[in-house]
Amino acid sequence: MKYNIKMIGLDLDGTLLTEKKELLPYTKQILHEAIEKGIIVLMATGRPFMGIPEELRLYPGIRYALTSNGARVVDMQENKVLIEKLLPLEKAKKALETLAKYDTLQEVYFDGQGYADADKMKHIGRYHHNPYMWEYLLTTRKAVPDIMGLVNEQNRDMDKIQGLFADMDERQAAWAELEQQDGLALVGSLGYNIEINASGVNKGTALVELGRMLGIEREEIMACGDGDNDADMLKEAGLGVAMGNAIEKVKEAADYITVSNDEQGAAKAIEKFALRGGELC
Incomplete structure (x- = not known):
């Protein structure tokens, strides 16, 4: 063909x-x-x-x-x-609350810009298991002191959420929890992350x-x-x-x-x- x-x-x-x-x-x-x-x-x-x-x-x-x-x-x-096709604010907050229960570096994307927790970014190697991704994240994300604080300040829907996990057992447990939440699409392109979009x-x-x-x-x-x-x-x-x-x-x-x-x-x-x-x- x-x-x-x-x-x-x-x-x-x-x-x-x-x-x-x-x-x-x-x-x-x-x-x-x-x-x-x-x-x-x-x-x-x-x-x-x-x-x-x-x-x-x-x-x-x-x-x-x-x-x-x-x-x-x-x-x-x-x-x-x-x-x-944005992730609704309330669903995003609930997902972030789930991610926060685990040892994660959390990111949120608004209008094509990624934001990440400033303190966690200081320990990038703990969460990004591929060293070639370190410079990418450090140079493209805006560091903020409090991810949930940023979300509350923006008070609107967002492009996507990502959680980078230090521990793979915790990733598995978080995935199982997130699967029970309505309206989410989950993927994990890196193997040690969970990417969260709106369903569909x-x-x-x-x-x-x-x-x-x-x-x-x-x-x-x-x-x-x-x-x-x-x-x-x-x-x-x-x-x-x-x-x-x-x-x-x-x-x-x-x-x-x-x-x-x-x-x-x-x-x-x-x-x-x-x-x-x-x-x-």
Whole structure:
């Protein structure tokens, strides 16, 4: 089967970026070729908008960004929010109260900006188990003295909540508690975190909705990912590509499995299917 790819949604961590959070030359070349061909290329990430590397936010030809697992999709050229599916304030407060029972670094995202507990950020290595994520969090989050105080001050719905756990048994217990709360969508793309969105929010539905807005059919959409929050996106896209380093759940959801992020597997899949007209075997 040949694909006529008109839009490509790309996860960042573990997919487009290497383990060291780099965007390598071959990947840049392939992105450029896809954009020159008229394909809409966009980030499809769990990160807040301001957590996207500046290199990609300003990348020539990349106009759209799907952020916070689909809670917020923005047109960067028009500085306009196209899709917004927020986590209701009261549900967010209840979830934060649950996270606070455990040893967690809590984050909340408002309007594409992430906020995190200042004291916990001083001990980033306790909560972010991947050292390559430390600089990312420290440079993209605004430190606040009290997360719940910020939420009460804002007094409005938000993009997303995240809890980073020091202890995996506590993560399992917190997940079980949160599952009992109505109106929440839970994923854990890092393995040691819990990401909390409003029920029904995921990258897949947002990517397909954006496609409809742009006159692009589901069958013309390609998506690449590796983590728990990418499984729905790979199922929804016409061509779902799992990275070689993806978790098993994502590989099972995929139509094709490429090589790892450190081997620039996303770029190789784009070249194969979107640029060179390759077919599934």
